[in-house]
Amino acid sequence: MSKAIVATASLAGCFGCHMSILDIDDRILKLIELVEFNKSPIDDIKTFTKQCDVGIIEGGCCNSENVEVLKQFRKNCKILISLGECAIMGGLPAMRNGIPVKECLEEAYLGGPTVGLNSEKIIPNDDELPMILDKVYPLHEIVKIDYYLPGCPPRADLIWNAVVALLTGDTMNLPYELVKFD
């Protein structure tokens, strides 16, 4: 069997889900036998260099760049997985969804307690910067998602079991503890 090609990204997330991927411990050696990474922080490949089999994405979309990256993933991956709370539901970043963007930006750059150095009272507006979206979106509202792995972060065993099942075609082993959160 040729190695499956995997890409990963963290959008509006905290990289906690990627940490959880690393948390598979020594199985990472087995993983390398199973898959080849393409665009991913794991190998630091910045742009897609070939079509991938699986894309794993952590974090939702809070700005225009997140959306662009997500759309690239959809274009370049056969299967897309939403990994973790933020990707699936927006997560903590989505706490701003009930607050108007204007208020958020003003709090962050003008009014908040940590903005003392911003003496010119500028809200960053350089054209190079991604544009902030009106709210944080879960991935499936922007592109079609094939699988969801819940958790904050999803447990390493869940990620491992899911990826192995997907690549081998076996039934996924889903013991209760892996998806029980309280």
Added chain:
Amino acid sequence: MKDKILSIVENYERDPGRLMDILLDVQKAFGCVSCEAIGLIASELKISEVDVVQTRSFYHFFTKEPVGKYAVYLNNSVVSGFFGMKEVADEFEKQTGIKFGQKTADGLISLHYTACIGMSDQEPAALINSVVFTELNREKVRKIVADMREGKAVEAMFSQYGDGVNAHPLVKSMVKNNIRKTGKVTLGEYTPGKGLAKALNMESKAIIQEVKDSNLRGRGGAGFPTGMKWDFCARENDSKYVLCNADEGEPGTFKDRVLLTERAAMMFEGMTIAGYAIGAKEGVLYLRQEYVYLKNYVENVLVELRNKNLLGKNILGKGFDFDIRVQFGAGAYVCGEESALIESAEGKRGEPRNRPPFPVQKGYKNKPTIVNNVETYCSAVKIIENGAAWYKAMGTTESAGTKLLSISGDCKNPGVYEIEWGMTIAEMLEMVGATDVQAVQVAGPSGICIPPAQFNRKIAIEDLPTGGSMIVIGKNRDLLKDVVLNFMEFFEDESCGSCVTCRSFNMILRKQIEKVVEGHGIKTDIENMTAWSEIIRKTTRCGLGQTSSNPITTTIKNFRELYDKRVKDVDYQSDFDMHKAVAESCEVVGRIPNIHE
């Protein structure tokens, strides 16, 4: 304020278990239960403020802010919608200059929507300061609002009363009974006290056996064998309670309203017989707030029964003591669920309990309790009077006796019908004068929606069980929009919120069906709704969550073509629009959006 609240609290002997009554009285006196009132009540009852807030915030008819001097609660149920609710609402808004959910600046009028108020046979209906107004139209609304402006008392706004007890001096309501067909049991001949006299000459065990032999099954909807329930409770060794479920919240049901109006004594007699059978001394009638117009009458019936020694101490000289009090709800469908009803009767939020223990083991005040429907108790009276064999001779083998149906919607003669179990839907439609029928909603939103191809099915516990709600839906109706969407809005509002899936998926399902109705749906939405419905059904604590997806699942099953016609044949579609999504932030920071597609 302090004095008034103090006197209210003392009326209920400072019993936190009577918090519902206390809050109802406070709401009535001040038009709201304010934060200040909460503080006073809590300190007088020696409970925490949070406990008071919890109960206040749960019920529809308790408000934090004052309602208008005239508080209009317009029923927005399906049948009300069929018969002009929108125009009535529009006229109210025009005449008052405010929207529903608002109050006029002078505090005179506030407009609210409310779920089915048990008047589906005379819609559109509304409660104004707890007084029922039926068959509303634009003209009547104009007159009502003009009367309000003149400061007329609500009771003085009309002088035509309904038939029977509705015209009783203690009721004086415009509600009509609309009894279209009487049978031999609940709406048949009734001599007060006859069944009870016979019962008190029997062994309590023999009463339970008679009820068991009659095959009587609960009339509230679930159809649990009544004799078995009584037997379980009788076996417990403790003080016990008899509760009567008159919450009648299932949209389209109004048969208990008619029994409460015309057969209140019979219902109390049934409770008393049950009390004797299981060994209880106290009973509670849990009556929905919407029927508070019957309060004085029903309480007077209790007084009369005591006067006749059919209730109270040493009933009929047989040494049996039993008394009943009336507990009002405050607007919450889920309180019809028996364990939520118990919680509510104890003054708490109407959240269903985990089972086991079942109410027959630990119910009201944690004592063994039977909860039965109004019609169940009424039926028991006749069973004792005439015997199990007489009763069983009616109906089908599995569903003995008669059933009251509340039939409403697109038919000539909406009203209450006492039928023998076993009638087919086709026969029923003929009976009520319904032609051009698209569907029949059997047993209310939590029941099923059936198409003409299934009209030969039988109204019986073994085929089409029902607590009594039957809504006829004509061919001219938009089934998904006028019916299914309305039902989902109802469940979304009425979920008690304890179970995550009930709390969130009912909202999600409502949004999804709305999307389909508005023409934005795709094929996958139908599959998703089916899958999610299964999840709610399997992961919820009470019958509400276990049935709330039925409007969707039964119409997907029986009326699939209505969905297919409305959805796009694609698997995925995103509504995300980058231009819209970045517009606001770009404006705030002062930059021109640069979007590369």
